[in-house]
Amino acid sequence: MAVIQLGDYIVIQRQKYTKLQKFGSLDATATLGKEHLELKSLLDQPYDSTFKMCVKESKAGKRGAQRQHSLELCSENELRSIRDVLNISSSGADNRDISDNGEAQALKSSDIEQMREACNESSKIIEKLVENSKTFHTRTEYSQDKYLLKKEKKYFEFVQIRQPTIRLMVDIFHRQDADKIMGIRVDTLSQIISYSGISGFGSYLLYESGTNGLLPAAMLNSMGAATDSTLVHMHPGNVPQKQAVLALKLPLEQQQRCISVNLYSVLREFYQGDKLETVEVTEESVKTEDNAIEQSEDIEPSSKKFKLDESRNLSKGPPRWQLENKRAATLMNDKFDSLVMAAKEHPSSILQALLPLIKPSRPIVIFSTCKELLQETYMELKATGKVTNLHLTSNWMRTYQILPNRTHPEVNMSGNSGYLLTGYTLK
Structure with a gap:
């Protein structure tokens, strides 16, 4: 117990x-x-x-x-x-x-x-x-x-x-401030997990631009503890939102199956990692900001700001975010079994970068609060022919009060919980 x-x-x-x-x-x-x-x-x-x-x-x-x-x-x-x-x-x-x-x-x-x-x-x-x-x-x-x-x-x-459970947390977050989880309701979250086909085997790719850790927590929970699956969690900032993941109190081994990386940093590692030159950092090489940005091992992934610690011992090895980037890049070479996106920005350009990383005949699920953005993405995917069985849907849920002799819909309920664009990749 x-x-x-x-x-x-x-x-x-x-x-x-x-x-x-x-x-x-x-x-x-x-x-x-x-x-x-x-x-x-x-x-x-x-x-x-x-x-x-x-x-x-x-x-x-x-x-x-x-x-x-x-x-x-x-x-x-x-x-x-x-x-x-x-x-x-x-x-x-x-x-x-x-x-x-x-x-x-x-x-x-x-x-x-x-x-x-x-x-x-x-x-x-x-x-x-x-x-x-x-x-x-x-x-x-x-x-x-x-x-x-x-x-x-x-x-x-x-x-x-x-x-804490996924169901409890999504209800709490949605009631307190729905914008913090992009308005994702429990029925929409269940649809995302169902369409993504996530299970205890394979590797999965997630991009989300701020859901308080709800989406990575739900996907890790669906993967289970005693599994051989991996989740690469891409985000636009320097630090991932992980409150929901921490609240679940998952076993350490299960938490380590989630690799959280900055989107732009990991793409740079994936495409240029083998070509980057290894340069020894000396006092002379960090005198100017430009040189420091190119050579310091402590560059923040997305902000392009650098930190210089004079007492740092270079023999300690690369920082953690760099190691996570390398782990993620290895999985990106092997490709993923599904793609889930929940983007506040226009998903089109990010989708173009991530779609080649998905194996053929695998599901993609894109969530947005704006149907016009998904309509544009739908037409772009139709034109390229890289994704088939495309569907753009909107969930509508009505809750009922169930009591003896007085069963009726609740007076106040949420209207819209965003839109989903789903499909399957082609070779």
């Missing part, structure tokens, strides 16, 4: 709300609205455990009362339905005589806050609210359930700690 360790990424769930958090130290805290949680009691506890939020202190802040909580491990028996706890049996036939004028609740807001300070149990607070409501027992059973759920959401004192 997996247990929570220092350095882990965890998912804190309070009812339907989820948050990704790093448990970096025993002093780590998490914020859920106005609630501040101390995380030290999570150490060595099993994932999926439920904890009760115990109030330690309250203080006034800029946004109202802020409550400090410690977490106490509790059993599943404490998580009973609020209707069962309150033993509510009576309800009205309809709500026609109920007037929403704000006078139904006899308790004032100050009384409720004092009660909340004195007692942190949601069931007891809601029981008092029900007792002092003039209209609760005349509402329909459905209306009562909505009222109880609304109050329970506000006063719920339990959180569950879950282990």
